[in-house]
Amino acid sequence: MSAAKRVQQWATFARTWHVFDCKWQDPYESAHVIKKYLMGLHKPIYHPMNDCGDVVVCINSKDIALRGNEWRKRAYFHHTGYPGGASWTLAWELHNKDPTMIIKKAVYRSMTGNLQRRHTMQRLFIYPEDKVPEDVMQNVTNQIRQIRLVPTRLDHIPEEEVKNFPKIMDYPEDYVLK
Amino acid sequence: MVFLSIVNYVRARGPDEIWRKRRIFKLAAHYIGRRRNCYSVAVRNVHRALVYATKARKLKKEDMKELWDTRITSACEQHNITRFSLKEGLERANIALDRKSLSDLACWEPRTFECLAAVAKQKLELDGFVDGVDKKHPTGVNLNLKDVMLDAWLKERKN
Amino acid sequence: MAMIRAGLQRIANIFSGPQGGILSRFATNLVPVESKPVPETTKDVIAACNKLIEQNASRNFAIVHLLGKQWRITDGDLLVVEGYWPPNIGDKLTLDKVLLAATKDFSLIGRPLVQPGLVTVTATVISKGLSHTRTHFKKKRRKQFMRINFQRAQQTILRINSIEIANKVNEAPKNVF
Numbered sequence: 001m002s003a004a005k006r007v008q009q010w011a012t013f014a015r016t017w018h019v020f021d022c023k024w025q026d027p028y029e030s031a032h033v034i035k036k037y038l039m040g041l042h043k044p045i046y047h048p049m050n051d052c053g054d055v056v057v058c059i060n061s062k063d064i065a066l067r068g069n070e071w072r073k074r075a076y077f078h079h080t081g082y083p084g085g086a087s088w089t090l091a092w093e094l095h096n097k098d099p100t101m102i103i104k105k106a107v108y109r110s111m112t113g114n115l116q117r118r119h120t121m122q123r124l125f126i127y128p129e130d131k132v133p134e135d136v137m138q139n140v141t142n143q144i145r146q147i148r149l150v151p152t153r154l155d156h157i158p159e160e161e162v163k164n165f166p167k168i169m170d171y172p173e174d175y176v177l178k
Numbered sequence: 179m180v181f182l183s184i185v186n187y188v189r190a191r192g193p194d195e196i197w198r199k200r201r202i203f204k205l206a207a208h209y210i211g212r213r214r215n216c217y218s219v220a221v222r223n224v225h226r227a228l229v230y231a232t233k234a235r236k237l238k239k240e241d242m243k244e245l246w247d248t249r250i251t252s253a254c255e256q257h258n259i260t261r262f263s264l265k266e267g268l269e270r271a272n273i274a275l276d277r278k279s280l281s282d283l284a285c286w287e288p289r290t291f292e293c294l295a296a297v298a299k300q301k302l303e304l305d306g307f308v309d310g311v312d313k314k315h316p317t318g319v320n321l322n323l324k325d326v327m328l329d330a331w332l333k334e335r336k337n
Numbered sequence: 338m339a340m341i342r343a344g345l346q347r348i349a350n351i352f353s354g355p356q357g358g359i360l361s362r363f364a365t366n367l368v369p370v371e372s373k374p375v376p377e378t379t380k381d382v383i384a385a386c387n388k389l390i391e392q393n394a395s396r397n398f399a400i401v402h403l404l405g406k407q408w409r410i411t412d413g414d415l416l417v418v419e420g421y422w423p424p425n426i427g428d429k430l431t432l433d434k435v436l437l438a439a440t441k442d443f444s445l446i447g448r449p450l451v452q453p454g455l456v457t458v459t460a461t462v463i464s465k466g467l468s469h470t471r472t473h474f475k476k477k478r479r480k481q482f483m484r485i486n487f488q489r490a491q492q493t494i495l496r497i498n499s500i501e502i503a504n505k506v507n508e509a510p511k512n513v514f
Contacts, residue, residue: 041248041252042252042255042256043252044249044250044252044253044256044281044284044285044288044291045249045285046245046248046249046252047245048245225474225476225483228472228474228476228485229474229475229476231472231474232472232473232474232475235471271448272448272449273436273446273447273448273449274402274436274449275400275407275436275437276407278406278407279400279407279408279409279436279437282400282409283400283409283437286409287398287409287439287444289444290437290439290444293444293446294446297446
């Protein structure tokens with residue numbers, strides 16, 4: 001094997017680092033996407049015994065979006081192992097305690113429970129903000145496409161642009177704007 | 179000379195017993211501990227192993243199918259086409275490659291697979307086929323039959 | 338499964354019917370109603386392929402259909418064919434059902450087979466024998482049910498001697514049979 005070919009071979013099995021922006025994303029849907037990259041399911045050379053998974057860096061995990069009233073209704077179960085040690089934490093409580101926990105659990109649960117799962121999870125980095133340590137960020141070479149488009153909030157659009165936006169009607173004089 | 183076997187023959191409770199047990203012990207030879215030395219334990223484990231082996235012959239085929247499918251899916255994703263539309267396109271173009279050879283190509287001959295994906299896409303486009311599954315955002319990959327054909331490659335080489 | 342396939346076929350027919358199909362118009366307006374002409378294979382490509390074939394620059398591989406299975410083969414490969422198959426040791430065969438043949442630079446895709454005579458795959462039968470014993474063992478617990486059967490499949494081992502792209506691409510087919 002020539003030297004150039006050997007490098008190509010290494011590159012085939014090298015780990016790629018991907019970044020995923022969790023802003024406004026459903027953690028349970030995005031878990032399936034992240035899982036695919038973590039396990040290497042996106043490569044045609046995939047084999048369950050072949051350690052070809054990549055590294056995924058999740059940013060903005062603080063800004064995930066849950067559906068409907070899931071923030072209030074979804075409960076996370078934990079048991080200390082002692083009698084009476086069961087506890088249920090609601091999603092919003094858990095998110096207040098640790099903003100990375102929901103996405104972490106979602107990814108963990110999306111994978112089948114085998115011996116490889118915990119090692120695969122170690123390749124997942126989650127950061128609540130978009131501030132990522134330099135030594136992590138310097139490896140990242142790819143961005144995973146978000147599942148949903150993030151809409152721009154009205155109060156984040158410059159005021160001038162909002163004013164100049166074409167209107168189809170004006171509010172009547174006596175209309176009370178809340 | 180020491181005759182070890184004679185003692186065993188004397189202890190045997192029937193003409194068949196030694197040979198019946200021997201058959202099981204031969205299969206249990208690579209086990210560890212009582213599972214290889216004790217007949218009543220060995221026979222249970224050997225039977226279980228044989229049942230597993232029988233069932234696994236079928237399971238292996240299913241597992242391989244699943245693996246091929248994941249490989250094809252991932253390769254399709256790289257070329258911005260779904261597995262469903264790839265199959266549909268190839269079928270319409272009368273290309274009769276099965277999932278085994280498709281996954282082989284995806285793994286070992288990615289260039290050929292790229293051509294196949296382009297052919298499938300072109301065929302579907304010609305037929306005006308609506309892929310209800312393919313509602314993904316564009317990945318920026320635009321697969322044209324022209325691009326994967328040789329003249330593009332030749333131009334690349336000349337420069 | 339056959340039902341599903343038939344259903345799909347029917348749906349597909351609706352879509353691909355005359356004038357782009359009825360459904361396609363309100364399914365999405367992105368779908369081209371009239372079919373576009375196929376971009377023609379330029380002569381340059383064929384000429385380049387022929388040049389490459391003459392140079393015989395790289396090793397070829399092919400996918401052949403043999404006894405209901407598809408095999409991706411290249412020169413010097415060993416194939417283990419299972420089941421009853423008449424050829425004897427030393428027989429030289431040409432595998433004619435070539436679904437795809439390719440080199441490093443181009444691939445010839447058959448629909449479903451490449452033109453007869455274009456690709457010649459020759460093989461030799463090097464051994465015939467039986468597979469290892471497969472034990473078919475069934476047991477039901479607490480039901481006094483136990484069956485054991487042994488089976489060995491016939492195996493034929495083939496050596497692929499050569500895969501050659503014999504003719505030039507786009508030439509009239511020679512009668513090889």
